[in-house]
Amino acid sequence: LAGKAEQEGAMDVALKFREQATARADTLEVQVDANEANLKQDRLQIGATYAEHARTAALNYDPATATEMWRKAIAQVEDWDETLAAGYRNNLGVALMEAGGRAMGTAELEEAVQVLEASLQTFDRQSAALDWAHALSNLGNVYQQLGDKERDPERYRQAAEAHERALEVLNRDEHPLDWATAENNLGIAHARLGEGSGDVEELQAAVDAFHLALEERTKERVPLDWAATNDNLGSALSTLGGVLGDGDAFAQGIAAFRATLEVRSRDIAPYDWAFTQRNLGLALKTLGVGTDDVSLLREGAEAYREALTVFSATKGPADWAQTNAILGFALMEIFKRAPARDVLVEARAAFAEALAIYGAQSADDEAYFEGRIAEIDELLG
Numbered sequence: 001l002a003g004k005a006e007q008e009g010a011m012d013v014a015l016k017f018r019e020q021a022t023a024r025a026d027t028l029e030v031q032v033d034a035n036e037a038n039l040k041q042d043r044l045q046i047g048a049t050y051a052e053h054a055r056t057a058a059l060n061y062d063p064a065t066a067t068e069m070w071r072k073a074i075a076q077v078e079d080w081d082e083t084l085a086a087g088y089r090n091n092l093g094v095a096l097m098e099a100g101g102r103a104m105g106t107a108e109l110e111e112a113v114q115v116l117e118a119s120l121q122t123f124d125r126q127s128a129a130l131d132w133a134h135a136l137s138n139l140g141n142v143y144q145q146l147g148d149k150e151r152d153p154e155r156y157r158q159a160a161e162a163h164e165r166a167l168e169v170l171n172r173d174e175h176p177l178d179w180a181t182a183e184n185n186l187g188i189a190h191a192r193l194g195e196g197s198g199d200v201e202e203l204q205a206a207v208d209a210f211h212l213a214l215e216e217r218t219k220e221r222v223p224l225d226w227a228a229t230n231d232n233l234g235s236a237l238s239t240l241g242g243v244l245g246d247g248d249a250f251a252q253g254i255a256a257f258r259a260t261l262e263v264r265s266r267d268i269a270p271y272d273w274a275f276t277q278r279n280l281g282l283a284l285k286t287l288g289v290g291t292d293d294v295s296l297l298r299e300g301a302e303a304y305r306e307a308l309t310v311f312s313a314t315k316g317p318a319d320w321a322q323t324n325a326i327l328g329f330a331l332m333e334i335f336k337r338a339p340a341r342d343v344l345v346e347a348r349a350a351f352a353e354a355l356a357i358y359g360a361q362s363a364d365d366e367a368y369f370e371g372r373i374a375e376i377d378e379l380l381g
Helices: 002-007 011-059 063-077 082-102 107-122 129-150 153-169 176-197 200-216 223-244 247-263 270-291 294-308 317-337 341-358 363-380
Strands: none
Touching (some): 011 063, 082 129, 129 153, 153 176, 176 200, 200 223, 223 270, 270 317, 294 317, 317 363
16 A cells, blocks of 8 residues: 555555554564564574483493484574584583594594584683583594594594693683693593604603693592593503503503592493503503413403493494403413413404404404404314
8 A cells, every 4th residue: 555655646645554563573573673683592402401411421431313303403503502512512512522432433533523513612711611622522532432432543543632721821820620631631642642653752641731730630520530530540650650661650650540440340330441451451462462471461361351341332332342352361371371272262262253253354363363363273173
């Protein structure tokens, strides 16, 4: 009607119609705004529900479910709250890292890199410094795990750089535990570089970083975090002991693992307990070989067996295969010093379990473990 009135030159009538239409639009706008606000609140609430499920799944050592729930949470909130979505992406990156650590390939870890980089593009280093540092530190952890998978030292250097950048922002006085976490993670990157190269400076840098982290991550304050860093310290000291031929460093490393197991119980943290058992086994086995002490080798083998009561071929094939392989190596070292048929039989079974996983991934690994089994078969007659 307004348009027709304008065409006929009745501007007063046209203006009246326009004013009436605008009044209706104003009313409609209020209603639409209310609907949009309600829709936003609903979406955020749905996202929060998925997020809580994801957190519970993570506590239950179920990264697959955690990953699925974080994806659902992000889908609900990404159109409504960019910062919240970035936080959820950071958590998705952690869940993917946990899943990728147990998988044989690197697909989950590669996706975790992409997800965490997306979070870093949203978080501002100045206004959201803590979130930015957390995402960067998580990215460093993913690089470290990619280094473990790919056996690529460049990944460890990327990890160290990420943690060092995070430490530029994290202030020990304001955020002591976050600072300690970054120091712990930096120590892991240095330790990996030292393990691969035998570089004493890298290993010592790792030991120093772990000691710094433990100044804030005390047993009384955060017992499980203390246990994690103390476990890492044990690994760095054991490796340093092996490189230097230093029995005292070995003894300190083994003592650190035993102390860790007093806090990391199987009931509270089964996978972490299993990792520490495996680390203890490796230290005992390495020291046993170096000192020609069969009792230490037997202790190491027993620690590996304990770890295998938690690891499984279905839920964590990489850890299952690795632990079976190193159990087989320890048993063969025992056989050299105390020959017994039952030791060979157990070693053969361990290598067969490793072959079932590694053989499907690599022709070289398949040939290697087939060769070890053939060696044992010949000894068994």
